[in-house]
Amino acid sequence: VSGGARRVQEWVHEWGLGEKRKRLPPGDLGWPLLGNMAAFLWAFKSNDPDSFINSYIRRFSRIGIYKAYMFGTPTIMVTIPETCKQVLMDDDLFVPGWPKATCELIGKKSFVGIIHEEHKRLRRLTAAPINGCEALTTYLEFIEDTVVSTLEKWAGMGEIEFLTELRRFTFKIIMKIFLSSESDSIMETLEKVYTDLNYGMRAMAINIPGFAYHKALKARKKLVAILQAALEERKAARATNPPPADKDMMDRLMEVEDENGRKLSNEEIIDILIMYLNAGHESSGHITMWATVFLQEHPEFFQKAKAEQEEIRRNKPPMQKGLTLREVRKMEYLSKVIDETLRIVNISFVAFRKATADVYVNGYLIPKGWRVQTWYRSVHMDPEVYPDPKKFNPSRWDGLTPKSGTFLPFGGGSRLCPGNELAKIEISIFLHYFLLKYQLTRLNPKCPVRYLPHPRPTDNCLAKITKIPTTSM
């Protein structure tokens, strides 16, 4: 950045810090207004997204904390396990600080906009019915039936967009948990609208026709209208009928009261649903696709993973119909495949926080009110933590228990993903049935990858799923 432009940016944003500004970490605030977004977008639109953080490491060494100007605000980026951990574990000094686009699209009353006790209460209410052992056992059969019938269907379909189909599959599962009594047509409409919402999530908040954010705002309006209608219908039904015995998450959210007897407003329920339905299908859909693709590209890992699943099938008691949670938890090698996929794909490459007071990390100042980005991606792609990081190698997990802060695919601290167990189970069950019976043939195996908002092949993984003729179930 030219000296003059840099000085203007620094003067505007750092002057108020007085002498303390000397304690800021190294870096620069880039160009006025744009900041460092051009460099970030350049890297993430190329085939080497890591070149963005690597340029800081090259210039200032691997200190794990740099200053920049991102998404319209001065930002401190933390990029190594030690600095990320310090930010993630301190709920008082760091609260969520997502860019405007994310907050507006996911909703201010969702978890991105609430903190401390309110956040804890709504997490308690919503996390156990998703991730608890009892809940997972309940969902297992539904997931399994869906996997078996979906794979069967795909095998008869010829060419499919594998990623698009997988997102439909994971959406079906999250709908079952959250809105089980809604119709298939609502589900289909919601799923389509979510694609537009998602593309706007990591975009600049430019509300002009033609920009991703504009389209995504329209998508949000549609989602709100659909969920509002569903909510009102349920409220009307409850006025005359007793509450249903079989509750989904919308029912739970409608019933919950705080210690003063206050119920959640429609707006709160809708924002929480929009957040969960989005977070609950995008990432798992993408990771399932990548795990399948990586296995198919590496026959030696495919065979090893398949042998484990065959062993599980052989040892199943003859009267037992489906898989049990215990069996899924015994899939040791498959779990390494999934962890390695999570590490290398980095679906959530970064999370956003805001400092509530001046705080020092590794001796450097994070000023009150500045944004903080925890770069999960650079932790996972750090050769000091994971040698040869670009190589997909499930065996790197043999005998390895990752040190705290070194493996953050689901984040950490109080914001740790509440769907992590559910996601792993969905992916494991899918791979179990896929490995036993099917294969994937991509039409464009060398198709370029787009990294924003999530890494995906630009053709959404056009492929054929076919039965492997020699295997019998």
Ligand code: HEM
């Ligand atoms: C492979 C799949 C998934 C990945 C990689 C993933 C990743 C993450 C990450 C990294 C975070 C933390 C963000 C932060 O630090 O602020 C997060 C939060 C969250 N995830 Fe997931 N997730 C996955 C699946 C799911 C599923 C299946 C659900 C729903 C059932 C879900 C619901 C959420 C919610 C609601 C949050 C916000 C938590 C909070 O702020 O308290 N995720 N996820």
